[in-house]
Amino acid sequence: MRSLLSWSRCLRRPVLTPPGGDGVMVVAIASLAITAAVAGLNHWGWLQFLEMQAYDQLLRLEWRLRVGPQGRVFHDERLLIVGIDEADITNLGEFPISDRVLAQALAKLQRHRPRAIGLDLYRPTPQGEGHAALQRQLNTPNLVAITKLGDDLTPGVLPPAGVPEDRIGFNDVVVDPDGVVRRNLYIGVAPNSPTDPDVAVYYSLALRLAILYLGQTPQASPSHPEAMVLAAATFRPLHYYSGGYQTIDDRGYQVLLDYHSPRTPAQIVSLQEVLADEVGAERIRDRIVLIGSVAPSLRDLFYTPYSASQTSQHQMAGVVLHAQMVSQILDAAQGDGALIWTWPLWGEHLWYLVWAIAGGAAVWPLHRPLVLALVQLFWLLGLSLIALGAVINQGWIPVVAPALATVSSSGTVLAYQAQRSYRQRQMMQSLLGQNTSPAIAQALWENRDRLLRSGKLPGQRLTATLMFTDIRNFSSLAEVTAPEALLERLNDYLSAMTDEVQRHGGIVNKFTGDGLLAVFGVPIAHTQVDDIAHDAQSAVDCALQMARRLEQLNQHWQGQGLAPLEMRVGIFTGPVVVGSLGGSTRLEYGIIGDSVNIAARLESLDKTRQSSSCRILIGEATQQYLNSGVPLEHWGAFPLKGRQQTVRVFRVVEG
Known part of the structure; x- marks a missing residue:
């Protein structure tokens, strides 16, 4: 029926509903479950690759913000790199x-008195002539x-003979699973020898x-036994x-590597420039000079x-990488920069929970x-900005895991709401059957949380205008008419009457065989006199239009050789209580009160x-709300069945 289709459209209409106690519980349970799931994914390392990629992207964005549109170059004036390039190898042969x-x-x-020189070239054995001079x-x-300390797969490389231990540093670099260097290994441990299982502690080239x-x-550190203190x-x-x-x-001692620059942290000169005395003393004096290969x-x-993000030279030479590490250690030790911080494990889990709750x-x-x-x-934009703010302030906080937590929590809550809405629709269909008006459906949908929780709609007291209609002598008509023909004729009649009720702002609460009960002023309670009067006037106008529609139907039926129908209408305005009636297995939207009986x-x-x-009869309570333009015929006061008090009755005169 049309009313059912209208009701279905109402149910699909999006509505804002404030979260109640159920919402808090659902969000809490979903958030805890999602947090546990995300923590599990992290524990198995399934999100690590994405987290590293997100971190790299934030580092690149932070660098663009730092250098600005001019692309300023930042060089550490404490360092100088002597890079052995392709031209040096060609010239030296x-x-x-x-x-x-x-x-x-x-x-x-050494003639220009550098503070320190780091030789990032292996020299376990002599190479050509001049070994004594090199020694x-x-x-x-x-x-x-x-x-080189080496590892389980790669053997180490011995240092030059005769160099004391306190001037030996390893140049091992820790590489992440995706092949990117993000960490600075400054202290390593390795066995003393293949035959000696005891481990020895080694300092990196950068730390030395x-x-x-x-x-x-x-x-x-006196306060953190596993930590190391160097200057500040x-x-x-x-x-x-x-x-x-x-x-x-995480063996050894590592920190996140804070790159001074995406390309090089210091100026680079060639070996040929050094040999030709083309490097000024001011570029060497009191600096750390690193010597190593930069040849691809x-x-x-x-x-x-x-x-x-590099358009060329996508990789960084090892000696430049060690210069980055030296620059980071010096910045931290001299108080010019903080080391990159991270949260403890419990802090990260709490971070996931916060975003799971926020999403749900x-x-x-x-x-x-x-x-x-x-x-x-x-x-997601807010999470990205927070993570970028952490990077700007020398921190790394997870991005992918909380993003997954908030999206998953949102999806879980939405899935719950979809399943709950389906149950609510099923319950409303059971409650309302096929006689549902769009207004009742909308009211029930807006109260769906209470409906789902208790299975009933709470009673509501309000003032409404009630209308009963009935076909005169319907029993006699049914006696002489085939059931199929009678049903078709009755459907035509009720469909026309229902259309008029809905057109005039009323609702059809129920069909009573050959009649109906319509109500004006529900389910939205009207408290103002003007609104109640509007409901009463709408009911009378609806009844008058029903009379016109009945005349049209009679003309149509008479053309088919059928007898015309007559109907009666009773209208009364007064207090009623509306709500669900029945038990959990059989419910209906009920309207009860003395006004219904009248x-x-x-x-x-x-x-x-x-x-x-x-014939349209109204009570005095309705008549008092009508405008003066409605022609009425006073019938007098009548004692109605089941009531002790009389009711003054008026007939609405059809124009």
């Missing part, structure tokens, strides 16, 4: 560089040579150079779960978080798809007294 050439370069650098240079107190530059040695900085080691990590090898053919290259709570009162999409976009009695009053095809 050799690699590895011979001991003689290397000794000459070191001597020229003299290696014995200078400000030079640090390198060793920083110690020489600062003139201070690292100490154990406390270096707390990373753990496998720090930031967006979950499955990294030697493949001492690494990917960095900035590689994806935000969508609970919303039912409009566009608004839901905008809210989700707003949350309207019914007016319809059936003195059935023999009818001068037209449609």
